[in-house]
Amino acid sequence: MHKPFRACLVLADGSTFQGEAFGATTTGAGEVVFHTGMTGYQEILSDPSYAGQVVCMTCPEIGNVGVNKEDAESKGLFLRGLVVRDHTDAPSSWRSQGTLSEYLYRHGVPGISGVDTRRLVRRIRTIGATNGLILHGDVDLDAAGEEARMLPHLVGQNLVDAVTCTTPYAWHQGSTWPAVARPKPMYRVVAYDFGIKHSILRMLVDAGFEVVVVPAATPAAEALALDPHGIFLSNGPGDPAAIPYVQAIVGELAERKPIFGICLGHQILGLALGARVKKLRFGHHGANHPAREAETGRILITSENHGFALDEESLRSLPELEVTHVNLNDNCIEGIRHRSRPLFSVQFHPEASPGPHDASNLFARFRAMIKTDASAATPG
C-alpha cells in the first residue's frame, strides 16, 4: 500500500523508539501502557478504557486476523496510538473484514511498527507509567522529549465524558458463541456507560438481563425511574477520582439497588463506599493475571486492564467491605463485596474479550443476587 514512512515514539524521559508508520499519520500523545495478551488486538483497540493511552502490544505479530465488525468492543477507537513489533496487511481469517492498517486509518489512530517493543516494556517497567508521543518523519528528538514531558498526567483527567453515550439506549444482542442457554425470567438492569464494552452488554444479555445503557452522568432518580432490578457500573478510562459526580450517583443507588461493577465501575463503587484509589506503577494490562477468589481459594486467570486500584490501606477502616479477589502477582485488590448489602465489583474483566472466561460466572452471580433481592423485596 504505502511506502514505509518513518515514525518514532518519544517518552517523557527522553528515550526514543524508531519504527515505521502505519494506520493514521496523526500525532499520538498519551500515557504509554503495554498489553501482554497474545490474542484480541481488535478488542483492545476498541475498548474505550484505553482512551488517552498509547498501547504497546508485547505479542510481536499483530494484525494477523484482520478486523471484523463483531470483535469491536465499542463504536470507535479511543486510544491515542498503537505500538507493535511487526504487523501485517495481509490478514487471514474467515471472520476478517479488513486490515488493521485500514482500521487504524479510518479511526484516525497512528500506528508504529518495527519497534523494539521489548525494550519499551523494560523501560516502562523501570520508570513506571509514563507519557509518550508518536511522531512522523524527521523529528527533533529533544523538542519531542520536552513536548512529551509537558503532556498532562493521566491522574486527575476526566476521560469518561469523552467516551460515554449521550442518550440512553436498549441493548439486545447476546454472544456469538454463548456458553449456556439464556435463563428466564429476564431481569432489567441499568448499565452506566463509563466506556462500556459490547461484550459486557452481550454477557448481561446472555445472563438473562434486559439491558438499558445510560450516560455516565444520569442522575440516580432517572436510573431508578427505569425501574431496574439492578445497576451495572461499567469499565472505562482514566482516573475514577476525576469524575466525582458519578461517585455521588452511585452512593445514592447503592442504598437502593443491587450493584455490580467492573474495572472503573469497581473503583467507583469502592470510592462511593468510602475507599480510596491509588495509581499503580505501570498497571496490569494482560490476559494472564492470576486472581485468587477468597471464598473458594480458586485461582481465576483473568483479563486485566487497569492503571489504578483500590488502596488496601483505605479498606482497613471499612469493615463492611470484604476483599473477594486479589492478584497473586502483587496482591493488588481485584474484587470487593459489601457484607450486608447486594453490592459487589471486580477490578478484572469477567467478560474477558480478550482473555480467558474463568470469571464469566460473575454475571450469573449478579443475576442470582438480584433474584434474592427481588424476592426479598416482593415476597411471593
Add this chain to the structure above:
Amino acid sequence: MPKRNDLKKVLIIGSGPIVIGQACEFDYSGTQACKAIREEGIEVVLVNSNPATIMTDPEFASRTYIEPLTIGTFERILERERPDAVLPTVGGQTALNLAIAASNSGLLSRLGVELIGAKLDAILMAEDRSLFREAMAEIGLRVPRSHLVRDSTSRRDALAEIGLPAIIRPSFTLGGSGGSIATTEEEYLEKVDWGLQQSPTTEVLVEESVIGWKEFELEVLRDSADNVVIVCSIENLDPMGIHTGDSITVAPAQTLTDKEYQRLRDASLKIIRKIGVDTGGSNIQFAINPRNGDIVVIEMNPRVSRSSALASKATGFPIAKIAAKLALGYRLDEIPNDITKKTPACFEPTLDYVVTKIPRFAFEKFPAADSRLGVQMKSVGEVMAIGRTFCESLQKAIRSLEIDLCGLEESDLRGKDLELEIRECRPTRLWAVAQALRCGWSLERVFQASAIDPWFLGQLKRLIDAESTITQKLDLHRAKRLGFSDRRIGQLTGTTEASVRRQRIQAGIVPVFRRIDTCAAEFEADTPYLYSTYEEECEARPTEARKVMILGGGPNRIGQGIEFDYCCVHGVAGLRLDGFETIMVNCNPETVSTDYDTADRLYFEPLTLEDVLAIVDRERPEGVIVQFGGQTPLRLAVALEEAGVNILGTSPDAIDRAEDRERFSLLLEKLHLNQPDNAVARSVEEARRQADALGYPVLLRPSYVLGGRAMQIVHEPQQLEAYIREAVQVGDAHPVLIDRFLAEAIEVDVDAICDGRTAIIGGVMEHIEEAGIHSGDSACSLPAYSLPQHVIEEIKRATRRLALELGVRGLMNVQFAVTGEKIYVLEVNPRASRTVPFVSKAVGRPLAQIAARVMAGKSLSEIGVTTDLEPSHVSVKEAVFPFVKFPGVDTLLGPEMKSTGEVMGIDSGFPRAYAKAQRAAGMDLPLSGDVLMSFRDADKPAILESARLLTKAGFSVVATRGTAAFLTENGIAVKVVNKHFEGGSSTLDLLRAGAVDLVLTSTKIGDARAVRDSAHMRRAALEMGIPYYTTAAAARVCARAIQSLQEKPLEPVALQDVHRRQLASNTASLEV
C-alpha cells in the same frame, strides 16, 4: 492443599528406547520429574530400559532399574520396592500402557500402590476412542465421525457413512502404525483390506477426514484444587492430515481471533475436567475448519508429551516439573515461577517472540520408504528456533536443521511438478511452497494446493520478496531482522558468507540476546535463557566468571541422537565440579541440555558458525567444547579455531588426522596398526581395477550420494558398476572410497579417555553381529563374551597408542574388526561416541564428566582416574529400529545405521544379560515352540550350534529347503517349508498363521536378489511381533539366551547395587 505427606516413595516409569514418536523429550520430562520429586524428600525409584538417558544416571533416583518395561519385570520391581505410588505420566505412551496393564491385572491394588498424575479411569477415557467420543459428546464437543469395520462387507457401510476422503486406522497394530488416508474408492478398499490384515483383531476404524483444517494443540495443567492453566498454544503450519510430530509448528498460535482461541481454551478446560486428569498436564489437539470456525477435538494425551517438551522450551514454563509437583498434591499457586522467582506458577505464560519447530526426517536411510507425510509420524527429530518475528524464527529453524540449507533455497521444480510436490507433502514441501511463490503463484493458488493458512503463506511471500530486494539492493540491517543468514545473503548477492560477515560487523550490525521470561518482560527475569535477534537492547549480561561453552548436537537423527545430549549434560556437570560457569548452545527442544536448569546459561540457537560466533563474541568463554555433540559441533571446529576461538580438548588438527583418509593411513602405518586394504577411485574403470586388486567383496563409500544409499557391500564387478552408475556420482571432485570387506570379522568398539599423557580404557565392547552391520545397529557386550584375553589386551594397547599419538584430550572411540588373530582398525573418532552412556553405566564411571574436566585442564590422576575398571557383571546393549513405521521397508541390517534407539540389559552372565536386552527391545524370546530357520550357505555351519541347542531345549525346527537339507544331514529333525515364491504352503503362511515363535535367518548382504527373496519373512515376523534375528551370530547367542531363560527367569537388578558390587570387586582386585 500443600504436598501430601503420605507419599514417601514414588516410582517413575520412563519411556524406554528412542523410537519414532517417542524420543528424548521423555528423558527431559522424566529427569525433571525425578528432580522435582526428590527435592521434596521423597524417595524415587525409576524404571527405564534406555541407558542413554540422563534420568537413568544413578544420582537421579535412589533405585534405578535399567530393565525391560514389561509387566513381568514391573511386577518384580514393585514387589521388591513397594512404592506408595506410581507416576505414569512422564514416560510417554509406553509408561501409560504399562500402568494400564498393571492396573488391569490387579497388580497395583494387590500391592496397594496408587497411580498419581492421572488415575486409571482418566487414562482409559482419554485412550479408548469410544469412551473418549462419549465423553466429548457429554460436554457438547464434536469429534470426527467414525465407523468400525470388521470384515470386507461392512467396508461399504462405513464408506457410505463416512465418505471420502477417509482416515483409516487399523486397530491394535504394533506401535499404532499403519494409519493412512484414502482419497478414492479404490484406495479406500485397498487400504481397509490391508488394515484388516495388519490388525491383530482384524478391525479397522474408518474416520471422517478433516484434512486441510487448521490444527492446534493446547498444553493444559490442572491441580488438585481444580485450578487449570493453559501453558501454551501451538499452531501447525501444516494442516490436518499431517501428523503434528511431522508438521512445522509455531507458538503461540498466530491465526486465531481471541474469540476463537478462547473457545479452544474453554473446550480444553472442559475436556481436562471431564477426563479427570486431576493433578498434572495434558495435551489436547483440535482441528478448526478454516471456512467457518467449526471445531473438532482430535485427541487428548493425559500425560506430558513431545509437544509439552516443546511448549516448555518455548515458554520457559517447565511443564513436567510442575506436573510432577502437582501429582504430589501441590497447588499451582503454591509453586513459584522459576524464572521470575517472584510470581507463582499459576498463570499463563505470554510470549513476546515467535517459536518455530521443524521436524527432521531420515528417509535417506530408508530409500524404499514412502516419504509422503500423513497421519502417522515419520520424523526422527526436530529443531526449534526463537525469533522476534515469524520470519526470523522460521529462517533460524531452517538453518538449525543441518540439512545443508541456510534459507529458502531455490528449487528446480516448475509447473505440474511443483504443484505435485506441494500437494503430496514431503519433508521438502516448505521449499516447494517458497519456490511457487518465487514463480509468482498467487497466495490463493498455493493455499488451494497446500491448505497452509494464508497468513503463513503471506509471511513466506515476504521472505521471497525480501530475497529479490537483497539481490537488487542489499539493506543488511533489514535482511538480518528478517532472519536471513550471512550465508544465504552471500548466495543471493554472489559473495561468500565470510565477506557478508565482515561487511556486517564493519557496519556494526550484530545480534543482541534477549531473555525467555514467561512474561514478556513484565517482571524481571533471573534466569539466563537467551536467544538472538537484531534489536536495540542486549540482555545477555555475561559474567566475569571462568566459563566454558559446550556446543550441543542439534536435531536428533539416525546416528546422532540422545547419547550426545547425554554427554553434553555430563560435560556441564564435570565443569561445574571444577568451578566453571557453563554455557550451553543447542537447538533441539527435546533434550535435557536445553533445560534452562542444566547449564548456568542457555542459548537456544542454531549450531552454525555465524550463530555460534555471535555468542562467543558476547560471552568470551575461556574455551569451547566441540567433542560432545557428535558431528555437528565437530564440523565447526576448524572454522571456530580460525576465528580465534579456543577449542578445548583434542586439537582440530588431531581430529583432522583421524578423519582425513590419507593422514589416517599414515597414522596407522606409523603405529604399525592394520587397516583393511583400501583405495580411492575417480572413475568407474578405476573403481573396477581397484576392486579387482583388493579382492571382492568390497565396501564402497561414495563421497557424493545421489540416491541416498551411502555405503554398500559389493560382491562382483557388475554389481559394482551398476551401483556406481545408479546411486553415486563419481568424478575428480567426488571420489569413491573402496575398502576390502572383512568377512566374518568380529567388530569391537572401545571408548577411552586421555589427558595427553595417560589413556584410560572406559570399556571394550564386543559386537554380536559381525562387521558389516553398522556398529550402531549391532548388539554388543561389555565385557567381551568370546574374544580371547590376549586379543582384548592387544586392542587396549592399540587404543592407548592411538590416543597418545593423536594427543587426545578428552574422549576417543575406536572401532576394530578382528578376524582370527588379526586386528584391524576400522575407524577412530576423537570425540564422544554413541556408546559413552552405555559404558558409563556398565562400569559405573561417568566418562563424559571426566573428559570435560580433562579438557578444561585437569589431569586424569588429579581426578583420581588411574586404572581401567573391570566390570563384575555383564552389560548388553541392543539396538531398536523404526521399521514398523515404514511399511514395506526391509529390516535387513547393513553398514548404514538404521536404529533410532537402544536398550541395556544387565545381569550376571552374558546369555542372561543378552536375553534381558532382547526383552527390553521388544524381542521376548520364547521358551518353547517352533523356530523357523533359513540361512545363506556361508552361515550354515555356524548355525548348527543354535539348531542343536534349540532342539535340545524342546523347540521344533522348521526350515527352508537348503537349510533343512543341511540340518538333516547333521542329524537334526526338521520340517521343510517352501519359500513363498516356490508356491504351496510357504513360510509366509506359517508366519501369518502365528505358527512360528521365533525366526532365525540370514542373507548375503549386498546380494540384491537373495535379499529381495527373503524380505517378506523378516517383514512378516516384524509385523506379527515374532522375535527374529537376521544374522548367524545373533542366532547363536539367541539360542544360548533361551537356554539360560529356561534355567530360571530373569530378575531385575538396581543399578546402584550393581555399581556397589562393582566398586567392591575392583577395590578387592586392587588390594591383591
